[in-house]
Amino acid sequence: MSLKGRSAIIGFGETTFAKGRQSGGRSHLKEQCTAARLAIQDAGIAKDEIDGLVAIGPLDHGSSWSMDLAEYLQLRPTFLDTPYFGGAAGNAGILHAAAAIQAGLCRTVLLVGGSVSQPGPPAPYGVEDSVSFERDFDTPFGPMGDNSAYALIKRRYQHEFGAGEEGFAQVVVNARRHAGRFDNALLRAPVTVDDVLHSRLICDPLRMFEIVMPCTGAVALVLTSAERARDARQKPVYLLGGGQAIDRGMWTPAYGRDPSLTTSPIRRSASAAFAMAGVTIADIDCLQLYDCYTITVIIALEDVGCCAKGEGAALVAGTDLTVGGDLPVNTDGGQLGRGQPYGACHFMPVIETARQLMGRAGPLQVAGARFGLAHGNGGAMANQCTLILGNEIP
């Protein structure tokens, strides 16, 4: 029995994103509570109707976050989850919640994530509590966290496929173009390909504009049974399919990767999602692809089936991927346009998909959108979770 069409998103909410140095007076819990209130209000349900909670805490908080948030909000869920594997965790949380709803463990799940970004440089990579094989066989060589892991992937991609910089830069240009028309985005100023190519080289071959900016914010959504969704205030956005796939540990940049860093498990997660949904990439009206770096978008475009392997950078450079174009991608600006609030970024692709499919995207609305793809990516392209959603059940 598949999850297809058995649950639906009926509401969502977001706090106002802010840069780290403008985050005074905010706290992790306050952010998440505000987002939760906005989502519950948007869904038009009573707080007491929530009987499931999926919560993703800030990076430095442990696995009991959903219990702690339930206590803070005085929720008494019969289903709890704190998925904790990077940017795939939001979509995975949706799959867990949908399965729990279908199994009768609960009916209406609140999903929430977000955090306050501290100003200043990130904590040194290689903390003592990292998994032993990362600590012993990677960290001693001075990696630069996510930056070096993704730099390795971009370098290898450029080597294998002869890709220049233009496609990568265009990912940023598109993100900023959307962000400039999206209210809750922090990087609204337009940029050109040249601007991106002249931004500072941080970790060869990654430039500053190709790397997300951490920020403060939280988002939340409400997922309920398809039966309950039929009476909801908002147009239900049904979960039609989902799939998850991994090919190694969180940050280990290589050991299990065969044959190349440019091959991602997105092929498997997307195939599973499409098979469950009974639609193909040709049916998808908009794609929201986790975009911590430009290379992530390019490999995701290839591996969800928009083009052949190695053609992603050329696709971005040669196709209009903005609203109004052939294949709208990251229509809210994505993380490269909006900023990356840890915990919230996990749910941003699925929330933007719901916004589009409810017809609530305002100036960025994809006309007549029926089906959307939301993709989450965790670790250094290690963990992938793809969802297909629709405002109808095909």
Added chain:
Amino acid sequence: MSADTPCAKPLPQILPETAGFWEAARRHRFVVQRCTGCGRRQYFPRAVCHHCLSEALAWEEVSGRGVIHSFTIIRQVQHAGFSSDVPYVYAVIDLDEGFRMIANIIRTPPECVRVGLAVKVAFADVTPELTLLQFESA
């Protein structure tokens, strides 16, 4: 990477299942585990064979030769222990024996490093107990 500076860098910890690897490295030998159950080899050292889950593992020396699969030049310090090293090369190396591993490329100017460059292991003594397996242009 200079090996003789006082070491504020993060260092490996020697565990029962990795002790043989570090003991060999200290003697400037590069060893991996071969499973006496299924006969296959693995890197990095583990408590079990990841092919068949056997715990019967023996050490076997490998060539230490390979090519660079990918690399980045790190120009900005995130960990203070590396502040005197920037810019330095952090690389993924495909060994001739079929393993993939992480190391720095040392004694080779960063601008000469490229994907596909042939490299060989270069033992870097860090403390009396610990020697890291680095690589250099072959």
